[in-house]
Amino acid sequence: MDEKIKSEVCDTSENLNADPEVRIEGKSFKFNKRIREAITHFHLRSLNTFKKRWEVQAINISSDTFTEFLDTIQRYNENELWTTENLLELWDAARVLQNPCLISSVETKVGDIISDENFVTIYTKAKRYQSHVLCIARSFLQRLFxxxxxxxxxxxxxxYEDFSYFLREGILNVNSEDIVLRSIFEWAENCENQDQILEINKEDQIKKPLDRKTKVLCKKEERVENRSSNLSKLLKSSRYGTASLQCLEELSKHSLSERDQDVKLVFEKAISYKLDSSTHGYWPPYAMARNDPDCRNVGVLAEKDQVSTLILEAHSWVRLPICPLHELITNVTVFDNELYVVSRTxxxxxxxxxxxxxxxFVADLPGKNFIVVSKGIFIYAFDSTSxxxxxxxxxxxxxxxxxxKFPALMRNPESALDFDKSILIFCSxxxxERSAVIYLDVPGHEWTYVGGLKGSAKNLAGFRNETTYFILQNDGTISQIVKNQDGSFEFIFIEKLWSISCALRGAFLYRDILYIFSNSPTQFLSLNGIMGLFYKFEFWCQGLRASNFVQYIKSI
Incomplete structure (x- = not known):
């Protein structure tokens, strides 16, 4: 008998401490104890009733009333209601109810409490819900990074969109690009499914065909680009060329790299760039240091005894200090990321x-008429006199x-250009109407007669993008240099920029802009860029004593 009475007392105590069931729009929600207490308190006060909490068996409210409860939730801060755990429960409930005003109210409060401690939890849920909280989280992470x-x-x-944004905008502040590349692979490994890695980039599908030929070309490019994985796109958005050779070789053997042809090509290109020192004087975007405020990409030109740099973004010229031994600077070149000039006296x-x-001062060079090209471990000075x-x-x-020594077939060299693992020499x-082209292998130093080029070899300028080499002749003709598998060369006409010959001094591509320098002005036939090569060009001209025009990374 005593045991039975004791049991009944315990049951009564449990009932007194039990919170009522919470139903919103007829749907039952299993909130935690803290939220149930707060909702019950709010509900009883709104009813102006003197009932006690344990006297209420169930609460059934509308989503609008639930929204009112959230709007007054700050008054419960002292009871520690405003925690990440509680907010995530309320967020789930709002999503179940599918009330836009309710969802907006909850997500606004979620955005207000994002911190280092709860970022992963909130971001993961926001990603699942495709919520605008992702935008708030991105801003928070941008400040954190x-x-x-x-x-x-x-x-x-x-x-993918957020990671790509951080990479493209240079927001990541890291000590080594190795960290970035490894993080990209960690991202790929943690993708929820393979479809996220291989999803189609919608932006690649929105292209305006200019004509029938271009339209066909665009469609081909789209099909190729659509096969490109998000992993390869993230890698291309990074500065992978500045990563260590050890890191590049290690990740190139990763299982994801083995399965993705685009990723394999990215690493092959980067490793080749690292191993091939013949790339002096050219910095593709992937090889530019991230967040380096002490370096600036400039064009370099000399006129008589004065060397000047063109600040590309600002379109302004800055003079370098004058060397008292300079009489007439004839050549400017970049070797091993440093600037060298040849001065004639x-x-x-x-x-x-x-x-x-x-x-x-570095050295004396016997002679006075040189064509200078930096390539591999040497600066090559072509001397017509000797x-x-x-x-x-x-x-x-x-x-x-x-x-x-020059080969017997090589006479009157006018221009010399870097091309892949060689130097091309163009002779009058x-x-x-015709020029001869000679090929010098680097570092083997074997000569090969390539053939002829239509047009003059004088004042010829060369430029390149990541994969392709081009020549610009003084009559404004742009041609692509193609080396066939049998070793023969082709010069494929691309476009003609002007009609009257001018004294070119150099050209290079930077951020899809073609920068050209000449000793004489000219009138353009083509005022637009060339699709897939550059979208516009900057033309500069100066006095007749200007040297060649090169690209350089200058410390500031």
Missing amino acids: AKRPCDMGLTRILT NNESLLFLYRNDDWT RSVKCVSPRFTPVIRKEI TDSD
Whole structure:
């Protein structure tokens, strides 16, 4: 008998402490104890009733009333209601009820409490709901990534769009690009399914066909691009060319790389860039350092004894300090990411290095009429007078390490351009309508006669993008250089920019803009860019004594 009475007392105690069932729009929700207490308190006060909490068996309210409860929820802060756990429960309930006003109210409050501690939880749920909270989370993460060092572990949960945005905008503040590449692969490994990695980029489908030929080309490009995985797109948005060779080789053997041809090509290109030192003087976008405020991409030109740099973004010229030994600067070149000039005096030439805002003498170069190209481990100085090429290595003694005699077929060299693992030399012939082209293998230094080029070889400029080389002749003709599998060369006409010959001094591509420098002005036939090559060009002209025009990364 005593045991029975004791049991009944315990049951009564449990009933007194039990919270009522909460139903919203007829749907039952199993909120935690803290939320149930708050809803009950709000409900009883709104009814102006004197009932106690344990006297209410069930609460049935509308979604509008639930919204009112959320609008007054700040008064329960002292009871620790405003926690991440509670908000996520309320968020789930709002989504079940599918009330836009209710969802907006809850998500506004969720956005207000995002912090380092709860970011992953909130972002994951926002991604599942495709909520505008993602925008708030992106802004929060952008501020977080501005700190050093970044917590790159957070990137594995990001949407493709957010991760791509952070990479493209240069927001990630990291000490090494190795960290970024490894984070991209962690993201790919943690994707919920393969479809997210292989989804089609909708932006690639929105292209305006200019004509029937272009339309067919666009469709082909779209089909190729659509096969490109989001993993490869993220890699291309990074500065993967600045990652260490060890990291590149390791990730190239990753199972994801083995299954994705586009990813394999990305790593092949980056590893080739690292191993091939013949790329001096050219910095593709993927090889530019991230967040380096001390470096600036500039064009470099000399006129008489003065060297000037063109600040590309600002379209302004800045003069470098004058060297007292400069009489007439004939050549400007970039070797191993440093600026060198050849200055002529009497019957010889002097080689100078620009470093730390000062000029340093490097070596004497016998002769005075040179065509200079930096390639691999040498600066190659083509001397028409001695009919030889002087291989200059400014870091060693003696500076002139080797001298290569011209082949018998090579006469009157006018221009020399970097091309892949070689140098192409363009020579004048008896006819101004035809030029001879000679191929110098680097580093084997074997000569090969390539054939002819339509038009003059004088003042010829070369430029390139990541994969393709082009020449610009003084009559405004742009041609693509193609080396066939049998070793033969083709020069495929692309466009003609102007009709009257001008004295070209150089050209290069930077951010899809073609920068051209000439000693004489000209009138353009083509005022637009070339689809797939560049979208516009900047043309500069100056005095007749200007040297060649090159691209350079300048420390500031």
